[in-house]
Amino acid sequence: MTDRSGRIPSHPQIPPQVPQTSPRRTMLMSPAMVVIGGLLAFFTVVFSVVVLPIETYTPPPSDNWLPISDEAHAGRQVFLANGCVYCHSGFSRPQDVFEGLYYLYPRASEPGDFHGTAQSPNVLGTARTGPDLSHEGGQHPDTWHVAHYANPRNTTPVSIMPSFSYLSQDDRDALIAYNQSRGGKDGMLRQAAVRMGNQLMRLNMNMDVTADAALADLLDELRASGSYNADGMPSDRSPSGLPWKAVWMINSFGRGYWLMPDPLDVTQQNLIRGRAIFLSRCSGCHGVEGDGAGTAARSFMIPPFDFTQEGLPGMPMTSSGMFYHRILTAGPGTAMENFGTRLSVEDIWRVVLFLRTIPNGGLTEPLPTVDMYEPWTPPPPLQAYVESHPIGAALTDGGDRSDPFMNAARWVAPGMATGDEIMIGGAIPMTLDRLADLIRAEYMNLVDAAYADAEARGDDLPDLDTLHSTERLVFHAP
Numbered sequence: 178m179t180d181r182s183g184r185i186p187s188h189p190q191i192p193p194q195v196p197q198t199s200p201r202r203t204m205l206m207s208p209a210m211v212v213i214g215g216l217l218a219f220f221t222v223v224f225s226v227v228v229l230p231i232e233t234y235t236p237p238p239s240d241n242w243l244p245i246s247d248e249a250h251a252g253r254q255v256f257l258a259n260g261c262v263y264c265h266s267g268f269s270r271p272q273d274v275f276e277g278l279y280y281l282y283p284r285a286s287e288p289g290d291f292h293g294t295a296q297s298p299n300v301l302g303t304a305r306t307g308p309d310l311s312h313e314g315g316q317h318p319d320t321w322h323v324a325h326y327a328n329p330r331n332t333t334p335v336s337i338m339p340s341f342s343y344l345s346q347d348d349r350d351a352l353i354a355y356n357q358s359r360g361g362k363d364g365m366l367r368q369a370a371v372r373m374g375n376q377l378m379r380l381n382m383n384m385d386v387t388a389d390a391a392l393a394d395l396l397d398e399l400r401a402s403g404s405y406n407a408d409g410m411p412s413d414r415s416p417s418g419l420p421w422k423a424v425w426m427i428n429s430f431g432r433g434y435w436l437m438p439d440p441l442d443v444t445q446q447n448l449i450r451g452r453a454i455f456l457s458r459c460s461g462c463h464g465v466e467g468d469g470a471g472t473a474a475r476s477f478m479i480p481p482f483d484f485t486q487e488g489l490p491g492m493p494m495t496s497s498g499m500f501y502h503r504i505l506t507a508g509p510g511t512a513m514e515n516f517g518t519r520l521s522v523e524d525i526w527r528v529v530l531f532l533r534t535i536p537n538g539g540l541t542e543p544l545p546t547v548d549m550y551e552p553w554t555p556p557p558p559l560q561a562y563v564e565s566h567p568i569g570a571a572l573t574d575g576g577d578r579s580d581p582f583m584n585a586a587r588w589v590a591p592g593m594a595t596g597d598e599i600m601i602g603g604a605i606p607m608t609l610d611r612l613a614d615l616i617r618a619e620y621m622n623l624v625d626a627a628y629a630d631a632e633a634r635g636d637d638l639p640d641l642d643t644l645h646s647t648e649r650l651v652f653h654a655p
């Protein structure tokens with residue numbers, strides 16, 4: 178609207194006949210009005226969005242909820258203090274979840290997942306620069322986290338996460354305990370399976386294992402019955418002629434992969450692409466020369482595989498299929514990464530082709546060439562073992578697929594079928610049932626330890642039976 182001279186007036190035109198005291202005049206914006214009105218609007222929003230929900234809404238614990246230990250609780254403070262939430266949300270939205278398919282977000286967050294003062298308020302980041310960590314528990318063993326905080330490029334050469342090497346050892350360990358506690362019951366089951374897989378692999382390699390209650394009980398039981406004698410010589414060969422150690426190793430690969438060849442042709446193009454993937458994704462652990470001496474390796478108890486070692490083409494657990502399976506899904510309880518969600522199937526097969534050129538200069542020469550490729554031939558004892566353990570048997574043996582502990586056991590030893598018995602390290606008889614029991618015992622011990630801490634802190638807790646209930650527990654593999 179313009180005045181008579183055609184200019185836009187700076188004030189609303191109030192006709193002169195409107196009295197001076199009319200509300201039409203006093204409702205004009207004044208500085209006092211702006212300040213008071215602005216504050217009123219601000220506090221109304223704060224009251225309804227912040228104060229009201231906190232005062233009136235206390236969600237009961239969800240089915241998946243577990244209390245966290247004191248160490249994890251301390252780790253949460255380190256997490257908040259170091260701004261991890263700027264890049265890592267702790268909130269899986271329904272649209273992030275492909276039920277059971279995508280490893281980091283196996284389920285959408287529920288209000289009850291953050292029940293209790295130790296886990297509330299939830300650390301809701303807005304940016305997703307890094308992955309959602311609400312299901313981080315058991316995705317990697319503790320030692321992986323140690324290497325990752327020292328420098329994320331150790332474990333993930335292409336990572337943009339800053340280094341947290343300045344954290345004190347206590348803060349770092351607390352942070353790791355916090356990450357491992359995330360994901361409630363499902364996360365705790367993953368954690369129990371990863372730990373058990375790690376302990377058994379170390380026993381198989383004759384490494385020391387720190388006393389772990391679930392495993393210590395089994396070892397005592399075996400010693401009492403005379404089936405395990407740590408001081409004597411374990412029988413070192415299985416009936417097929419394959420050393421027991423190798424038998425346990427190959428059973429950490431699905432049977433279908435044992436003899437599977439690489440479907441791609443050995444072309445230089447494939448090898449060059451494989452090498453680029455190796456350098457950008459694998460070299461932090463496996464080393465720029467492929468000898469397993471990457472910068473991350475010094476943190477790990479089970480070292481990264483050495484691709485330069487003698488006799489690789491004749492070893493029982495180095496078929497292309499086994500390499501592929503390891504890269505696709507990682508190993509049970511080791512620091513090896515699973516690349517199934519990050520590399521295409523073809524790229525994984527390409528890097529598998531490339532790995533076989535490493536002993537002949539694939540990494541040290543300017544370019545890998547086709548004549549550097551060393552094919553793999555199954556050693557006769559492996560063939561004998563496969564004949565007595567037919568490929569299809571593990572898939573069709575009708576075992577219980579609804580028991581989460583059995584599913585976890587099948588992840589630790591995907592090659593085993595119901596009824597198989599393997600002597601771990603030549604000394605510890607292992608069946609799928611026994612493995613499932615071990616994982617269950619480990620899980621319950623972890624739950625009880627967190628419960629005891631939370632009870633001592635005076636947290637608001639449901640009874641222990643509710644926490645022990647495994648009704649909706651699902652095993653989501655790392």
Ligand code: HEC
Pocket residue numbers: 256259260261262263264265306307308310313316317329330333336337338339341352356
């Ligand atoms: C600048 C953003 C940024 C910050 C800050 C950051 N991160 Fe990360 N983080 C990332 C990215 C990107 C990745 C994925 C690549 C990788 O694994 O390093 C990642 C990966 C991770 C993973 C591995 C997830 C998985 O299982 O693959 C963990 C655990 C993690 N971060 C924890 C932390 C913690 C704890 C802090 C704080 C001390 C932190 N991050 C700070 C960006 C960040």
Ligand code: HEC
Pocket residue numbers: 321331332333454455458459460461462463473477479480481482494495496499500501503504507508509511512513514516528529
């Ligand atoms: C965070 C460290 C880490 C990264 C990154 C990593 N690995 Fe591994 N890898 C390991 C460790 C530790 C082992 C030994 C334990 C095992 O077999 O799971 C291993 C084992 C393997 C094996 C198993 C060999 C066998 O038959 O027993 C293959 C194959 C392999 N890695 C390939 C790769 C490739 C290819 C990449 C990159 C795309 C990669 N790894 C990235 C740590 C890593």
